[in-house]
Amino acid sequence: MNNYNFDEYINRKNSDCVKYDGLKKYFNVDDARPMWVADMDFKTPQFILEDLKKVFDKKILGYPIVSHRVYNSIISWYKNRHQISNFDKNDILLTTGVVTALSACIEAFCNIEDEVIIQTPVYFPFFSVVKDNNRKLIINPLKNKKDYYTMDFEDLKSKITSKTKLLILCSPHNPVGRVWSKEELLELAKICYEHNITIISDEIHSDLVFKKFTSFLHLEDKYLENVVILNSPSKTFNLAGLNSSYIICKNDTLKTRLNKVIQKRHIASVNIFGLESIISSYTKGEEWLKMLLFYLQDNIITVEESLKQNGNNITFCKPEATYLLWLNFSKINDSHKNIFSRLLHNAGLALNDGSTFGKEAKHYFRLNIALSKDELIKSLSYLNNEFN
Ligand SMILES: Cc1ncc(COP(=O)(O)O)c(C=O)c1O
Structure with a gap:
């Protein structure tokens, strides 16, 4: 039984978080689905929020x-x-x-x-x-x-x-x-x-x-x-x-x-x-982490299946760790720069540009999949529509 709700959608816009409210600064766009910086769109565990509240309560x-x-x-x-x-x-x-x-x-x-x-x-x-x-x-x-x-x-x-x-x-x-x-x-x-x-x-x-x-x-x-x-x-x-x-x-x-x-x-x-x-x-944190890892693995499978259905134009090796997928776009017949632009402006997705991780990473982009499955599926549909 899942005691934690990773499906919950939390609107982070206008909350002064870099992932959403930093899109203008880091991507020069007013809006996009942010799948970049490494924090999760899941609520910080309730038991931690309650313990932090106890700190406030000391006055x-x-x-x-x-x-x-x-x-x-x-x-x-x-x-x-x-x-x-x-x-x-x-x-x-x-x-x-x-x-x-x-x-x-x-x-x-x-x-x-x-x-x-x-x-x-x-x-x-x-x-x-x-x-x-x-x-x-x-x-x-x-x-x-x-x-x-x-x-x-x-x-x-x-x-x-x-x-x-x-x-x-x-x-x-x-x-x-x-x-x-x-x-x-x-x-x-x-x-x-x-x-x-x-x-x-x-x-x-x-x-x-x-x-x-x-x-x-x-x-x-x-x-x-x-x-x-x-x-x-x-x-x-x-x-x-x-x-x-x-x-x-x-x-x-x-x-x-x-x-x-x-x-x-x-x-x-x-x-x-x-x-x-x-x-x-x-x-x-043990129990919460166990549930999180199940959810993330399921999200990874969702990405895998979705990309497969789309003809495997975009590939990745299943990660052994983290919620960050290292997507390979080399089968897409386009330049790295154009792919970045198409991701951002056509698909409306803000991914990390792979070339910032090393010059050998041309045609790679990093996708953050730590978000609710519903939201992930929406993002994947925009991705597949653009690169089908
Ligand atoms: C490998 C690695 N080290 C460090 C950090 C950031 O750590 P901190 O925010 O504590 O500086 C990250 C964040 O994504 C990371 O991936």
């Missing part, structure tokens, strides 16, 4: 302290959900967002002009955080076989130099939807260990998986010396506006360096709602 919104409940909730979530129990409270550092934490890691772990590797196509702030911190970006493209992506270890090894200090891993991967296997992570860990490269593993999508997730924390201790994990309940429980996240780091030297930057940048002060949302998500 004073002064400075919070980070209670042991926050740390305990993170530790017990990892233990129950991912069978990970090899870190403790002292290994957790709070930050005001994953990208914020990523930027701090770059300053903490390498020097100006040092090299940082990313694996493209990938979540586009990975490019800007490296460049904005004046580090050198090295691209290790993923291998693409019929839209199933794997890591290219030979290319990776060939690009490592004495200046290569960091690798930013997206695990699971946005936008290609891979959940990396233990073998793939181990191979990556070995290469980085040999060359003394620190891995920043962004695991923000780790709960939104349709197969078992392997975290870097599942690997043997030797490799964890070189690894920092970034995470947040924000993607899973639709809380992105609360800007709350955390880092897990087991290496004391890295932790000290990171703490220095976090203090310098003043990015540890998660607000009272963010703190409460971590506790609420991680202590009460």
